[in-house]
Structure formats: C-alpha cells, structure tokens
Amino acid sequence: MNFMIHANHLLVLFTLSTMLSMLWFLLSLLSLLLLPCLRPCFPAKGSLKNKKKIDKGTYVVGEEETPKELQRELMPRHVAVIMDGNRRWAKQTGLLTSQGYEAGAKRLLEFADLCFKLGINTVSAFAFSTENWGRHKIEVKCLMYLFQRYLKSKIQFFQSKEIRVSVIGNLAKIPESLLRTVHELEEATKSYKKKHLILAIDYSGRFDILGACKSIVKKSEQGLIREEDVDETLFERELQTKCTEFPSPDLLIRTSGEQRISNFFLWQLAYTELFFSPVLWPDFDKQKFIEALVSYQRRDRRFGSRL
Amino acid sequence: MAELPGQIRRMSGGISQLLEQIYGFSRRCLFRVISMGPIPSHLAFIMDGNRRYAKKHGLEDGSGHKAGFSALMSMLQYCYELGIKYVTIYAFSIDNFRRQPEEVQSLMDLMLEKIKSLLEKESIVHQYGIRVYFIGNLALLNDQVRAAAEKVMKITAKNSRVVLLICIAYNSTNEIVQAVKKSCINTSDNMEAYGNDKHEDRDSDIEGTDMENQEKRIQLVDIEENMQMSVAPNPDILIRSSGETRLSNFLLWQTGNTQLFSPASLWPEIGLRHLLWAVLNFQRNQSYLEKRKKQL
Numbered sequence: 001m002n003f004m005i006h007a008n009h010l011l012v013l014f015t016l017s018t019m020l021s022m023l024w025f026l027l028s029l030l031s032l033l034l035l036p037c038l039r040p041c042f043p044a045k046g047s048l049k050n051k052k053k054i055d056k057g058t059y060v061v062g063e064e065e066t067p068k069e070l071q072r073e074l075m076p077r078h079v080a081v082i083m084d085g086n087r088r089w090a091k092q093t094g095l096l097t098s099q100g101y102e103a104g105a106k107r108l109l110e111f112a113d114l115c116f117k118l119g120i121n122t123v124s125a126f127a128f129s130t131e132n133w134g135r136h137k138i139e140v141k142c143l144m145y146l147f148q149r150y151l152k153s154k155i156q157f158f159q160s161k162e163i164r165v166s167v168i169g170n171l172a173k174i175p176e177s178l179l180r181t182v183h184e185l186e187e188a189t190k191s192y193k194k195k196h197l198i199l200a201i202d203y204s205g206r207f208d209i210l211g212a213c214k215s216i217v218k219k220s221e222q223g224l225i226r227e228e229d230v231d232e233t234l235f236e237r238e239l240q241t242k243c244t245e246f247p248s249p250d251l252l253i254r255t256s257g258e259q260r261i262s263n264f265f266l267w268q269l270a271y272t273e274l275f276f277s278p279v280l281w282p283d284f285d286k287q288k289f290i291e292a293l294v295s296y297q298r299r300d301r302r303f304g305s306r307l
Numbered sequence: 308m309a310e311l312p313g314q315i316r317r318m319s320g321g322i323s324q325l326l327e328q329i330y331g332f333s334r335r336c337l338f339r340v341i342s343m344g345p346i347p348s349h350l351a352f353i354m355d356g357n358r359r360y361a362k363k364h365g366l367e368d369g370s371g372h373k374a375g376f377s378a379l380m381s382m383l384q385y386c387y388e389l390g391i392k393y394v395t396i397y398a399f400s401i402d403n404f405r406r407q408p409e410e411v412q413s414l415m416d417l418m419l420e421k422i423k424s425l426l427e428k429e430s431i432v433h434q435y436g437i438r439v440y441f442i443g444n445l446a447l448l449n450d451q452v453r454a455a456a457e458k459v460m461k462i463t464a465k466n467s468r469v470v471l472l473i474c475i476a477y478n479s480t481n482e483i484v485q486a487v488k489k490s491c492i493n494t495s496d497n498m499e500a501y502g503n504d505k506h507e508d509r510d511s512d513i514e515g516t517d518m519e520n521q522e523k524r525i526q527l528v529d530i531e532e533n534m535q536m537s538v539a540p541n542p543d544i545l546i547r548s549s550g551e552t553r554l555s556n557f558l559l560w561q562t563g564n565t566q567l568f569s570p571a572s573l574w575p576e577i578g579l580r581h582l583l584w585a586v587l588n589f590q591r592n593q594s595y596l597e598k599r600k601k602q603l
Contacts, residue, residue: 205563210527213487217494217525230488232480263563270480270556274567304402304555 066118067290074297076250078122079115080272082264083108085256085280092280098142103282105150109157114286116163116195118293122246123197126264130170130204147201148178155188164192168240169203196244203240205266212238241268248272251296253289255281273299334579338389341583344590347543349393350386351565353557354379356549356573363573369413374575376421380431385582387435387469393539395472397557401444401481415452418475422455426462436468442535443477444485472539479559486533493533494525536561544585548574566592 066072083104090100112123127147133140151165158165167182174182182201215238219225225234241247249265249272257278261269275292277284354375361371379396386394398418404411425432425439432439441456448456456475531537541561547553550571554562568585570577 206527206560209483209487209560210525210530213490213530214525216487217491220491227488227491230484232484235480235484235487259567260565261563261567266559266563267480267483269554270559272553274552274554276552276567299551304400304405 069290069294070118071297072119075119075293076273076296077120078124078244078246078249078251079120080124080126080249080252080265080269081108081111082126082252082254082262083281084254084258086282088256089280089282097139098146100282101143101146102150105146107282107284109154111284111289112163112197113161114289116161121194121196122244122249124200124241124249124265125198126200126203126262128169128201128203129263130202130207131263133173133202144175144178148175148181151178151185152181155185158185158189158197161195162192163195163197164189165197165199166243167199167201168208168243169201170207171202174202198241198244200264203264205261205263205268208240208265209267211240236267239267241265251275251292253277253284253292255279255284271301271303273301334385335388337583338385341586341590342390345593346390347586347589348391349395349540349542349544350391350585351395351397351542351545351558351562352379352382353397353545353547353555354574355547355551357575359549360573360575368410369417371575372414372417376417378575378577381579382577382582383431383435383471385579387437389582389586391469393470393472393542395442395474395536395539395542395558397474397477397555399443399475399477400556401447401476401478402556404447404476415449419452419455422452422459425459432459432463432466432471436466437463438466438468438470439463440470440472440538441475442472442482443475444481445476447476470539472536474557478556479554480556482535483530483560485535486530489533490525490529494529531560534560541565544568544589546570546577546581546585548572548577548581564596 086100086104087097088100089103090097093100095103108125112125115123128143132143165185167186171179171182178201212235216225216230216235220227220230236242236247239247248268248270252261252265252269252272253275254260255277257276259276265272273296275295277288277292279288357371357375358368359371360366360374361368366374383394399414403414424430431437439459441460445453445456452475456473536558541563542558542565544566545554545558545562545568547555547567547569550569552567552569558565566585566589568581568588570581570584572578572581
C-alpha cells in the first residue's frame with residue numbers, strides 16, 4: 001500500500017516536472033520569437049533617430065535651429081566643397097550623365113541654403129576644374145550649358161535669399177553666354193553681405209597662385225608695392241579669393257570617397273580641416289553634412305603652436 | 308650553475324636575432340610581391356602625435372619625439388627597401404616656433420643630435436646611399452643646427468640612389484612666396500637683358516608691350532623651378548599620422564593630386580601595416596590616375 005502511494009507520488013512529481021520543463025521550453029521559445037518585436041526597432045545607420053532631429057529643425061522659419069549634436073559657436077565660417085560623384089551617381093541610378101549633373105547642381109543649392117541657415121557665412125564649390133577641359137567635348141559643352149541655364153534661372157532665388165554669388169576662375173575659355181550670365185548674376189547680387197556663394201569655374205589652385213604672382217609683378221612695376229613688402233599676407237590678398245573676407249576655408253568636404261585635393265584651393269587650404277565622405281555628391285544630404293560638421297567641431301585645431 | 312643565467316640570456320638574444328632575420332626576410336619577400344605593381348616614387352610624411360604619445364604613456368616631454376625618431380628610421384628603412392626613391396618628412400614648421408621656448412629648444416637640441424648622427428658610419432644614410440636635402444627657411448634656425456644641416460647636405464651630395472627631404476623651419480606658403488619673389492627677379496633680369504639686346508638690334512618702341520611681355524614671361528614653370536622642393540617630383544602619397552586630416556601648411560603647391568591618407572595611430576605607433584595600406588590603395592587608384600593624366 002505504502003509503496004503504491006510512494007509510486008503515485010513519484011509519478012505525479014515526474015509528470016509535474018515534465019510539464020514544467022515543457023512550459024519553460026515553450027516560454028523561452030516564445031520570448032525568443034517575440035522579443036525583437038517588443039524592443040524598439042533600431043533602423044540601419046541611425047536614419048530614423050536623425051530624421052526626428054531633422055523634423056525638429058524644419059519647423060523653424062528663417063534661421064535653422066542648430067541640431068543637437070552641434071554647437072553654434074563652433075560653426076565654420078567658410079565651408080568649401082568638391083562636388084565629386086555626379087557621373088557615378090547617374091550611372092548607379094540608371095540616368096544620363098547630364099541628369100547626374102543636374103542633380104548635383106540642385107544638391108549644391110540645397111547645401112548652400114542649409115549652410116547659410118546654420119550660420120555659415122561663406123560657401124565655395126569646385127564646379128569645374130581647368131583639368132576638366134580634357135573630358136569629352138560633348139560632356140563639357142553640356143556642362144557649360146547646364147551652368148548657364150541653371151545660374152540664369154536662379155538669379156531671382158539668390159536675390160530673394162540675399163545670397164551674394166561670385167565666380168572665380170580663369171573664365172577665358174568659357175562660352176560667351178555663360179560669361180554674360182556670370183556677370184549678370186554677380187552684378188545682381190553684389191550688394192549682399194551676409195551670405196556668400198563662391199563658384200569655382202575653370203579654376204586651378206596653381207593658376208590662382210600664378211595669377212597672384214603676375215598681379216604682384218604688375219603692381220611692383222607700377223610702383224604700387226615694393227618687392228620687400230611682398231609677404232604671405234600681401235600675397236593672399238592677390239589671390240582670386242580676395243572677393244571674400246574669409247579666403248581660407250575652415251572645412252573642406254570632398255564626396256565620392258576620393259582622398260585628393262585635385263588642384264582646388266592650394267594656398268587657401270593651409271590649415272583647413274579636410275573631410276572625405278564616401279557618399280556621392282547628389283546623395284550628400286543634410287544628415288551627411290551634419291556628420292561632417294560634427295567631425296569638424298570635434299577636431300583640435302592647433303595651427304602648429306599650442307598644446 | 309652560475310653560467311646558466313648567462314647562457315639563457317645568450318640563447319634568448321640569439322633567438323630574437325633569428326626572429327628578426329626571419330621577419331626581415333619575409334618583409335623583403337612581401338615587398339618583392341608588392342613591387343610587381345606600380346610603386347609610388349615619392350612619399351611624404353607629417354609626423355604628428357609625438358607629444359600625445361608621451362602623454363599617453365606617461366613619459367617625460369622629450370621622449371615622445373625620441374620615440375618618433377625611431378619610428379621614422381623604421382619607416383625610412385621600409386620605404387627604401389620597397390623601392391620608393393623620394394621620402395619627404397615634415398620635421399619642424401615655422402609655426403612651431405610659436406610653441407613654448409623650452410619645447411622649441413629641446414626640439415632643436417634633438418634635431419642637432421639626430422642630424423649629426425646621420426653622418427655616422429652606421430647611419431641609415433650610408434646604409435642606403437641617401438642624398439639628404441634640408442628644405443625650409445634655414446636662416447631661422449640657430450647657427451649650430453644650420454651648420455650641421457649644410458654639412459650633411461654637402462657630404463651626401465654625391466649620393467644618388469635614394470633621396471630624403473627634411474622640411475625644417477618650413478611653411479608651404481613661405482616657400483611659394485620665396486619662389487614667386489625669385490621668379491620675379493629672374494624675369495626682370497631676363498627682361499633687362501632682352502631689352503638690351505633689342506636696343507642693340509634695332510630702334511623700336513617696345514615700352515607699351517613691355518609689361519604684357521613680362522606678364523606672359525612668368526609661367527607656372529618659372530615658379531615651379533624656383534620652389535625649394537623642385538629637386539623632387541610631386542608626392543604620390545601624403546601620410547599624416549594621429550588621425551588629423553589637414554595639411555598644416557605642408558607642400559600645398561605639390562600635393563594638388565596627391566593621395567591623402569590619415570591613419571589614426573600616433574606617429575611613434577606608425578608601422579609597416581600603414582605603409583602597406585597606403586601603397587596598396589595607391590596601386591588600386593593608379594589606373595584611374597593614368598587615364599586622367601592622358602586627358603591633360
């Protein structure tokens with residue numbers, strides 16, 4: 001009898017423990033399946049997080065509210081950009097090269113507008129290098145036509161936003177129509193002081209330095225300056241960036257992953273912080289720019305001297 | 308029994324020597340493989356991060372630079388073994404004179420000591436037949452350092468296998484202004500000679516076109532010829548250690564098309580892997596660059 005009772009107890013215990021372990025197993029399986037859905041989703045590359053921050057900014061009219069990651073007082077005064085990757089972008093998205101350039105031009109205007117809203121005074125962009133003349137003739141012609149059409153159509157835009165536009169470069173080889181548009185645009189916007197967009201068309205850093213050299217020779221021949229007065233400060237004033245109060249960019253951004261200056265500003269980049277982004281220019285949106293600015297604001301600029 | 312520690316020491320010394328030789332041999336084999344592809348002819352270094360290294364390891368101030376010097380010697384050895392003909396280093400900038408006087412003085416003392424050591428028989432200069440140039444405004448240096456530098460340049464002038472350019476008291480903007488001044492002087496000398504010849508030949512009124520001619524006569528090549536760095540081709544790669552991505556007024560004119568590379572390691576921590584990475588990247592981009600050069 002006792003034995004039977006014990007056996008019964010054992011059986012009950014065994015059954016209970018089996019049921020408990022099965023329950024435990026089921027619960028663990030369930031938690032493994034449900035947990036990813038219960039926790040908040042972490043999207044790729046933090047775009048959702050930043051999107052929220054972007055939304056915060058766009059509701060403010062006029063000046064952009066400084067994003068949380070940035071400090072207003074550490075904003076660069078002059079940002080330069082090498083807009084590389086338009087053709088690759090067009091190829092990737094299955095568009096024509098000309099459409100790639102159009103997307104690039106559109107991106108530049110958005111970029112410049114964003115810069116000014118964030119309190120950056122001067123923006124310069126490497127639109128066309130002296131070395132680009134070596135590209136296919138039709139491509140070059142298309143590019144020149146794009147510049148002319150785009151700039152002409154945006155004169156009112158620049159005026160409404162009070163953006164001064166200057167074009168630097170050799171300008172000797174560009175078509176007459178583009179040259180006329182350039183003059184028209186510069187004339188229409190020359191009175192604006194707070195926001196400055198500098199477009200480098202047919203520009204080469206070396207030719208800029210050579211031009212400054214020739215200008216100094218001319219002035220010394222005319223007796224305006226003495227040879228012993230020629231120093232770095234005076235030389236800088238003869239470069240094509242003399243149109244702006246801040247000729248040296250604080251930050252240079254080059255897109256598409258190439259890590260070269262490609263004969264853009266040479267003298268002016270002496271102490272510029274360089275930022276190379278793997279993104280192609282038409283994809284360089286606000287979020288990518290903020291990443292560049294965050295990197296810039298973190299840097300310790302010593303200019304050779306302090307610890 | 309008393310001999311045992313000595314024997315152990317000798318053995319471990321022998322083992323480490325053997326390991327070093329094996330390492331050196333495998334490194335040279337690796338370089339042989341890599342040099343099947345294009346090798347850069349000129350590499351430039353900005354040796355940044357010595358002070359931060361000393362701080363990080365709790366060393367006294369000057370030790371960071373000493374560690375940096377050893378790292379430099381290793382790098383030079385790797386570069387010359389790989390077959391890179393020109394190496395330029397940014398030793399001291401004109402801006403660095405604005406640092407604390409004690410630091411500047413200790414740097415000058417260190418540089419004097421190291422410049423003198425270049426002339427020793429066992430130095431890397433003799434090992435690889437290096438021709439040394441000191442590039443910069445040498446007048447800003449103290450007499451001892453300048454004299455030592457000039458001596459080294461004179462003695463190594465006959466070497467031609469590989470070249471080491473040491474930028475000391477150097478600023479690229481300063482170099483450009485000096486080159487511009489020199490080309491202006493040369494041009495006006497040439498114009499005078501040209502003008503004299505003209506007067507000898509015939510009576511012609513050339514006053515009006517003089518300035519135009521003078522302007523035309525100054526070309527890019529004139530400025531380039533008068534650059535101190537004209538003794539070497541433009542750098543193919545510029546490596547700046549410590550993760551900072553800026554040029555700091557170094558070779559601005561020459562690095563228009565140079566591949567820039569900024570590893571995060573501090574200069575004394577720089578090693579073979581960084582050089583390999585830079586060279587491999589260079590080789591990857593080389594075909595694109597060749598195509599662009601043809602376009603020009």
